[in-house]
Amino acid sequence: GENVEQHPSTLSVQEGDSAVIKCTYSDSASNYFPWYKQELGKGPQLIIDIRSNVGEKKDQRIAVTLNKTAKHFSLHITETQPEDSAVYFCAASVASGGSYIPTFGRGTSLIVHP
Amino acid sequence: KAGVTQTPRYLIKTRGQQVTLSCSPISGHRSVSWYQQTPGQGLQFLFEYFSETQRNKGNFPGRFSGRQFSNSRSEMNVSTLELGDSALYLCASSLAPGQGYEQYFGPGTRLTVT
Numbered sequence: 035g036e037n038v039e040q041h042p043s044t045l046s047v048q049e050g051d052s053a054v055i056k057c058t059y060s061d062s063a064s065n066y067f068p069w070y071k072q073e074l075g076k077g078p079q080l081i082i083d084i085r086s087n088v089g090e091k092k093d094q095r096i097a098v099t100l101n102k103t104a105k106h107f108s109l110h111i112t113e114t115q116p117e118d119s120a121v122y123f124c125a126a127s128v129a130s131g132g133s134y135i136p137t138f139g140r141g142t143s144l145i146v147h148p
Numbered sequence: 149k150a151g152v153t154q155t156p157r158y159l160i161k162t163r164g165q166q167v168t169l170s171c172s173p174i175s176g177h178r179s180v181s182w183y184q185q186t187p188g189q190g191l192q193f194l195f196e197y198f199s200e201t202q203r204n205k206g207n208f209p210g211r212f213s214g215r216q217f218s219n220s221r222s223e224m225n226v227s228t229l230e231l232g233d234s235a236l237y238l239c240a241s242s243l244a245p246g247q248g249y250e251q252y253f254g255p256g257t258r259l260t261v262t
Contacts, residue, residue, distance in 0.1 A: 133203050
């Protein structure tokens with residue numbers, strides 16, 4: 035089955051700095067890669083996603099890049115703010131009967147210091 | 149529009165007992181998925197329901213089961229509880245199955261097995 039590795043497990047940055055979280059996956063059939071943000075006491079929230087036919091996607095301060103050949107994808111957050119502090123999860127998904135079955139990375143705890 | 153609601157939010161059970169967790173999806177959403185989140189294993193897919201049918205199941209023992217009702221509400225049941233079943237159980241809903249539909253997560257039910 036799919037295996038997703040996520041690094042680093044903890045990332046501490048100063049407000050205004052950039053943050054980069056990296057994930058690798060094992061199944062070349064994976065074709066959908068969402069990123070989730072989970073705040074304390076809440077469920078994960080989708081923040082950005084990318085499909086395998088796209089190399090990069092940007093949404094304001096957040097961007098995701100995908101390298102299908104190397105089987106890795108990354109989340110980039112620019113101009114970090116204290117409210118960006120949360121746990122971030124990457125996922126890789128293989129289509130299964132028209133459904134969405136994600137395999138998640140272990141999460142990155144992002145701490146943004148004011 | 150109300151979000152995904154899960155009841156109860158917290159639950160303490162004894163080893164060997166059984167438990168039923170409930171999930172009410174966002175109005176209009178017909179697909180419901182369940183996930184288990186633990187510090188040791190991370191976020192793992194349990195099962196997915198659409199139109200009262202289980203479409204996919206993750207790699208969990210038969211003690212984990214679920215169902216979906218005609219109003220799209222879903223329940224999951226865990227029988228013969230083990231200490232390792234202690235986890236945050238998350239429910240997510242979407243308009244329909246598939247990668248084209250964003251999943252919205254509920255806050256989860258925190259299950260503690262003693």
